Amino acid sequence: MSQHFGKLGRAAASSLLFFLLVDVGVSGGSASKENAAVSHITAQPPFPARPELWHLSVTQKPAKEKAKEGERVVLNCHFNSPQWPSLSKLTVKWYKEDEKGRMDLLENNVTVLPNNSRVFMSGDLSQGDASLVILNVTISDHGIYFCTVTLPDGKVVTGDGTKLRIRRALGLFGIEESIGTIIGVVAAGIGGLVVLIIILTPQLRKCILCMKQGSRQA
Template identity: 80%
Template sequence: MSQHIGKLCRSTASSLLFLLLVDVGVSGESTSKENAAVTRITAQPSLLTTPKQWHLLVTQTPAKEKAKEGETVVLNCHYSSPQHPSLTDLMVRWYKEDEKGQMDLLQNNVTILPNNSRVFMSGDLSQGDASLMILNVTINDHGIYFCEVTLPDGKVVTGDGTKLRIRRALGLFGIEESIGTIIGVVAAGIGGVVVLIIVLTPQLRRCALCTTQGSRQA
């Protein structure tokens, strides 16, 4: 009886050992397959998408503009990008250059001049229109105006500028001229008088000598 029990125990132990080895083999094979799958996945090169660069065109028209004192002036500025049809996230800046230097008029789409409601943006930015409107222009508004657009990546694109000249009435027969023309006319008049004096001075001296000699002879 004891011998029979011993054989049964050994047979049971052998069966358990065989099942254990089979399970380990299966688990090891499954783990190897998973590792192989992971290896294949990580071995594939990652696809990196490079963002498209902005190519923005900023156009200012006209290149030169004239206006009389008290008039309203619109300086056109349009921009477009073939790669990015949506233009809502762009920032616009307007500034003016004259003999006094550079002065900011509008920054981040907002007028920054203190106590000045004459200058503001009149265009629709979503349509690429950043035109600037100046109400009741004065002599001090003359200068070169630049439209500057900042892209989301920080790149800045500036237009070629618009030169604004202001004309004013002289009050003489209703004549209106620009500041540059007025200065030119005055300078030319002064120069003509100086030249005339230089030319006539020797002749006046001769006449004076002739008069003096004639009076002496008499």
């Protein structure tokens, strides 16, 4: 009888030891999975916790720029994001607006215009400098230029724009003026001439009458 109880005791002890080993194994596996998850998270790039907190400012100065035909023009654009240290990975674009509509120019220093090497970015994107360079400018380059930066969440931030005016050489005494200024000067000159004629017409009539009367009396 005692031998029977001894066997039952040994069997119970073996079962208890088995369950303890299984429980320790499961707990250890869970801990390993948690450690692996933590390691995976820390290996990811430092993204902000909440995308809605991403902030980026784009500055274009000055608001207006002038140049002569054939000159080299630099349009400044600087951007900054305290939550996004790797600025070179952001998408930067330039486009122009004029009376013909919108025209895309560059995307990350790659021109989208066919056979055009006059337009390129000269700044260092890693430093937040996306300045645009236009070589040998022509009258067709006039318009408002916009610099845009796209955040990782798809949000697009656009600068206030820079209005570019191109001056043309008339070839008369070295005068160089923009087309708008030329039209204004010509219109003002014609208007002044008309006013002068209107003012002087009565005086001219009086002088003519006086001359006629003098010739009759003589």
